[in-house]
Amino acid sequence: MSRISVPTTAPLPSSLRVNPSSTTVTKILSRLSRASLISVALDWLDEDNLSLATPYLRPDQDDNEEEDDGDFYPPASSPEELREEYLSLQNRKGSKRDVLDRITTGDWRHGVSLYQLAIADLQYLYDHPTSQKWSAYNIVPLKAPREDDDGEVQPLEADKTSLTIPRFHPSLFLKSLQAQILPDIKAHYNLDRHKTLPLLILRIFVIDSPYNTPLSLSSNGNMDTGSKTILIAFPDGSPNIFISKPTSTGPTGASESKSLGALLAEGIPKALSLPRQRVTLQSTSLTTRNLEGLLDRRGATRGNAAGGGWSIYADEKVKESPLSTVLPSPPLSDAAEEEEQGNGDKKRRERPTVEERVNKRAKLVAQARFGDTARVGDGKGVERVDLVMEDPFEIGGDDDADRMDIEGEDDGEEAFRPNVRLTFHGNHVFAGIRQLVECGVIDGEKMPGWMTGEEGVTIGAVRNGRIRGHKGFGL
Amino acid sequence: MAWSWTQLSTVSFSTEQISSKNQQGFSIIESRVYSSSSPLLLLPINIYATPTRVSLILSLTITMSSPLRTSPQPPTLDDEISALQSKTSTLLTSPSTLALLSSDPKLTSQSSLHQSHHLQTLYRTCATLTLFRAQDPDPNAVDAGSILGLRIEVVSRAKFLRPYYVLFNRPWASSSSLPGPQRKWLRVHRHTVPSCIPLSGLAARYLPSPDKDDTRRKQDLGKFARGVRREVVRYHARLGTVADLRKAAGLGRGGDGGDKSGLVDISPADAEVRHVSVEWGDGRTGRLVIGDDGEVEKLVVVGENGRDREAGRELLGGLGLAGTVKAEEVVRRLAGTGGA
Numbered sequence: 001m002s003r004i005s006v007p008t009t010a011p012l013p014s015s016l017r018v019n020p021s022s023t024t025v026t027k028i029l030s031r032l033s034r035a036s037l038i039s040v041a042l043d044w045l046d047e048d049n050l051s052l053a054t055p056y057l058r059p060d061q062d063d064n065e066e067e068d069d070g071d072f073y074p075p076a077s078s079p080e081e082l083r084e085e086y087l088s089l090q091n092r093k094g095s096k097r098d099v100l101d102r103i104t105t106g107d108w109r110h111g112v113s114l115y116q117l118a119i120a121d122l123q124y125l126y127d128h129p130t131s132q133k134w135s136a137y138n139i140v141p142l143k144a145p146r147e148d149d150d151g152e153v154q155p156l157e158a159d160k161t162s163l164t165i166p167r168f169h170p171s172l173f174l175k176s177l178q179a180q181i182l183p184d185i186k187a188h189y190n191l192d193r194h195k196t197l198p199l200l201i202l203r204i205f206v207i208d209s210p211y212n213t214p215l216s217l218s219s220n221g222n223m224d225t226g227s228k229t230i231l232i233a234f235p236d237g238s239p240n241i242f243i244s245k246p247t248s249t250g251p252t253g254a255s256e257s258k259s260l261g262a263l264l265a266e267g268i269p270k271a272l273s274l275p276r277q278r279v280t281l282q283s284t285s286l287t288t289r290n291l292e293g294l295l296d297r298r299g300a301t302r303g304n305a306a307g308g309g310w311s312i313y314a315d316e317k318v319k320e321s322p323l324s325t326v327l328p329s330p331p332l333s334d335a336a337e338e339e340e341q342g343n344g345d346k347k348r349r350e351r352p353t354v355e356e357r358v359n360k361r362a363k364l365v366a367q368a369r370f371g372d373t374a375r376v377g378d379g380k381g382v383e384r385v386d387l388v389m390e391d392p393f394e395i396g397g398d399d400d401a402d403r404m405d406i407e408g409e410d411d412g413e414e415a416f417r418p419n420v421r422l423t424f425h426g427n428h429v430f431a432g433i434r435q436l437v438e439c440g441v442i443d444g445e446k447m448p449g450w451m452t453g454e455e456g457v458t459i460g461a462v463r464n465g466r467i468r469g470h471k472g473f474g475l
Numbered sequence: 476m477a478w479s480w481t482q483l484s485t486v487s488f489s490t491e492q493i494s495s496k497n498q499q500g501f502s503i504i505e506s507r508v509y510s511s512s513s514p515l516l517l518l519p520i521n522i523y524a525t526p527t528r529v530s531l532i533l534s535l536t537i538t539m540s541s542p543l544r545t546s547p548q549p550p551t552l553d554d555e556i557s558a559l560q561s562k563t564s565t566l567l568t569s570p571s572t573l574a575l576l577s578s579d580p581k582l583t584s585q586s587s588l589h590q591s592h593h594l595q596t597l598y599r600t601c602a603t604l605t606l607f608r609a610q611d612p613d614p615n616a617v618d619a620g621s622i623l624g625l626r627i628e629v630v631s632r633a634k635f636l637r638p639y640y641v642l643f644n645r646p647w648a649s650s651s652s653l654p655g656p657q658r659k660w661l662r663v664h665r666h667t668v669p670s671c672i673p674l675s676g677l678a679a680r681y682l683p684s685p686d687k688d689d690t691r692r693k694q695d696l697g698k699f700a701r702g703v704r705r706e707v708v709r710y711h712a713r714l715g716t717v718a719d720l721r722k723a724a725g726l727g728r729g730g731d732g733g734d735k736s737g738l739v740d741i742s743p744a745d746a747e748v749r750h751v752s753v754e755w756g757d758g759r760t761g762r763l764v765i766g767d768d769g770e771v772e773k774l775v776v777v778g779e780n781g782r783d784r785e786a787g788r789e790l791l792g793g794l795g796l797a798g799t800v801k802a803e804e805v806v807r808r809l810a811g812t813g814g815a
Contacts, residue, residue: 160679163706165671167745237746238670300746302667306640309612313640314667321635322599322628325564326557327592369612449613454665465615 011178012188012207014052014118017111020104024227025112028120029103033127034096038089040123041103044116045083052115055082055107073106082107118190118203121229126195130289130383132231132244136298139166139239139269142278158280166239166272166279170200173271180267184208197295198236204264205229230264233291237300240284241268242291285457286382293380297456303373308430308454311371358440365444366437369452374430381428382458387450389420390463429453564589599638603628604700609642611664618648623661625696627668627704631711632718639707641666641674641700647685657685660694668703671746672710677702713748713765716802717741720751723809759786763802771800 018025032040044053058075076082089099108116125131141162147153174189181187188205207227231244243264269280288294296303302314312318320328352360373380392415426432430453437444442451450460450467460467550558566572567586576582599605604627611620625641643661647653661682668674681699683692724738737755744750744762753761753776761776776786791800791808 161676163673163676165673165745165747167747167750169744237743239746240670298670300669300671302637302639302669304670306642306665306667310642310665313642313665316637318637320637322596323635324561324596325589325593326560327564327589446614448615449611466613466617 009178009183012114012186012205014113014115014188014190016114016188018114018117020108020112025104025117028117028124029100029112030096032120032124034094034099035090036123036127037096037099037103038086040116040120041086041099041107042083042090043119043123045079045086049115049119050079052113053108053119055079056110057082073102076107114188114205115190118188118192118205121203122190122192122201125201125231129291132247133287133289134233134242134244134291134294136284136286136294137241137243137281138284138298139168139241139272139279140282141166142280144276144278156278156280158282164277166277167274168234168272170202170234174202176273177267177271180270181206181263194233194291197291198299199242199291199295200234200236202232202234203229204232232264232268235295235299238298238304240298241281242294242298243268285459287458288382288384290379290381290383293382296380304456306454307456308373308449308452309369309371310454311373315372362440362444363438366434369437369444369447370430370434374428374434374453376428376431376435378428378431381426381431382453383425383427383429385422385424385429385453385458386460387422387424387467388461389422390417390461391465392416393418564593568593599626599628600635604704611644616644618645621645622664625700625703627700627707629707629711631715636711639666639668639703641668641703643682653685653687654690657687660685661696668707669710671748672703672706674703677706709767710748712769714743716765716769716806717743717748717751719806720802720809723806753790755786759783761787761790765802769802771802771805 020026029037043049045055056075057079058077076085089102104112141159141164142156143159145153145156170191174191178187178189186207190203190205192201192203193199194201205227206229228246230246233242233244235242246264265281269278272279284298286294286297295301297307298304302316303311306314424432430451433442433447433451433453436442437447448462448465449455450462450465455467457467567576567582568589573583573586576586595605604625607624607626609622609624611622613620621644623643625643627639627641629636629639641663642665644664645659646662647658647660650658662684663674663678663682666674677699681695681702683694686692720741724741726738726741737757738753739756740752740754742752744752749765751763751765753763755761757778759776759778761774763771764773766772771791774787774791776783776790778786791805
């Protein structure tokens with residue numbers, strides 16, 4: 001440990017220990033449940049992680065001495081012993097407080113390393129998958145910089161005709177990202193694979209200090225006032241990245257967290273660029289808390305640009321080999337047939353009432369418009385959709401009173417465009433709309449396409465009944 | 476019903492003959508009921524085929540039949556039903572049955588349905604690029620919801636995969652400011668092509684949006700379709716090569732094994748599967764770049780003491796320098812040493 005703090009451009013080392021009584025540590029650890037805390041502690045004690053998460057052990061020479069009186073959590077003599085201890089805690093009942101105290105004042109009283117904090121933070125993400133709000137960005141190649149006639153460098157534009165798919169190399173990316181980050185803040189990076197989803201998660205922990213020594217992390221230092229965490233997810237086999245909204249521990253102003261976001265948004269494309277192959281990030285107007293839903297719309301699947309009813313084209317379970325000589329049955333005909341056969345069994349059943357027929361029709365229409373997407377239990381929901389209507393308001397009669405009732409701004413021209421913004425809220429917005437169609441509340445045949453979620457965006461402007469200029473398909 | 480190359484050589488390329496051969500040869504191979512994916516399915520209206528490709532694909536389909544037919548599992552009820560269905564289909568369309576059926580209007584209409592379906596599957600098998608029409612269910616869709624669909628067939632590991640679809644619409648159909656022909660220009664509306672295929676780049680090259688001042692601009696659906704297919708086929712070929720490399724090096728799904736070659740992991744390192752990372756048990760790591768034509772474009776192996784050229788040469792097995800060696804040759808060599 002160096003005695004002098006020298007400003008440096010290096011990242012914070014993973015082994016750097018943080019005072020366990022600091023607010024950041026307490027905050028990260030105390031939001032985990034008891035079971036998660038124990039599993040995190042066992043994770044720390046794992047053979048591979050031990051070098052970066054060394055617990056406080058009893059010094060060898062003290063072996064013969066009697067245990068210190070007053071030490072509530074006597075130090076263990078070996079990591080194995082400690083592992084046993086936590087395994088037995090797992091089987092015992094108790095409060096979360098006990099485990100937390102044991103970690104902060106007992107086994108890791110000399111400090112919790114940044115690596116340990118990163119593991120604990122990711123555990124929270126696994127426990128609460130919707131805790132982060134992710135925005136999806138598309139990585140697009142840029143044209144080579146050009147100079148105009150006056151010798152001035154033109155602003156870079158996206159190369160639409162490029163056939164290269166941007167590549168991502170984790171360690172190279174980290175190295176260049178570190179070079180992009182200004183020297184007056186320090187960051188700790190931790191790359192990890194998501195446990196269940198095909199994602200690589202990069203956690204960036206930023207503190208507002210030019211030093212990378214324990215002093216800068218001390219409890220009265222900068223850590224508690226200006227530390228921020230940002231998560232970046234790289235889906236496998238897809239030129240998209242997902243960036244989470246930065247969360248900060250201290251009372252920071254909105255401008256500060258915004259500036260970090262801007263800094264990263266600027267730094268990430270530069271770090272992703274390779275020599276002679278520059279890239280930029282393009283927003284894809286998709287923001288959600290659901291990582292699985294994001295992967296479904298921006299991952300390496302077929303359904304990226306075929307949402308809603310079009311998903312029948314993307315369904316890989318459907319076999320459609322050209323070697324089959326069996327006549328294809330058009331979609332939806334299976335369900336209709338089954339129904340017919342069912343009716344045939346119960347001979348002479350009274351004819352379906354009008355209501356039944358309407359219900360059946362509504363279900364079929366919903367199936368046609370949504371395909372197999374937007375099911376309540378599919379776990380691919382978005383929780384918020386914001387739309388701006390830019391269509392002119394069609395006035396049915398010449399009733400001026402009605403017209404005046406509607407709040408909005410008039411163009412003064414023939415077209416009257418009220419300022420209408422629609423926000424859909426819920427666990428799974430499009431499944432909700434589907435249910436309404438199935439119940440017959442929404443007329444599925446007249447329903448505009450943007451209500452099926454087939455565009456794959458959560459922010460958009462509707463003009464002529466269609467979402468205008470969405471960049472989702474990049475075409 | 477077994478086919479061989481000698482029989483193949485006698486196939487003339489009249490569609491009728493192939494289609495009847497097709498039924499006899501392949502009717503039992505595919506054994507699942509499937510439903511068409513398009514809301515409104517029509518006959519293919521455009522194909523890109525040459526006689527050479529027809530023969531190529533026929534030979535492919537024949538090789539795939541053997542492992543499937545000798546499957547030891549007892550047939551399930553579903554299998555039997557679909558086998559019966561395909562037999563019915565074959566029966567209904569054979570010339571001798573047709574002569575018998577001529578009096579029954581219901582059966583003849585059924586028969587003509589089957590015949591047109593056979594013609595369609597034949598085009599799909601041999602041309603691999605077929606077009607169809609569909610209807611956009613959105614009431615606000617441009618051009619009254621007319622959709623042109625492009626279906627791209629891909630064969631991977633001796634099986635036809637679910638086709639990839641690109642669906643076009645004509646957003647400029649009602650724009651009065653454009654000259655007539657440009658109003659019929661197409662635009663990609665929806666597609667199921669994976670995101671690692673540069674579809675947007677190809678669309679920008681071959682299907683540009685109209686510009687009334689620029690009359691030299693042209694759209695070329697044929698070039699676009701061929702370009703997309705080329706990329707898709709290359710992508711699946713690379714995926715297959717990586718799987719073959721893993722198999723040849725004795726790497727199972729679990730990731731263990733491979734002690735004969737000393738390799739512990741071979742996996743794709745980027746979205747396009749152009750880069751393949753190779754890992755040895757002793758800590759050496761390598762990067763292999765697969766080119767467009769399946770050649771090993773570059774190979775770098777880094778050991779503890781910097782670059783390890785020896786290991787790279789060893790992996791290529793003295794076949795030559797990177798850039799001239801095909802990836803399949805590396806597979807074959809690895810398989811050879813693994814078995815020895």
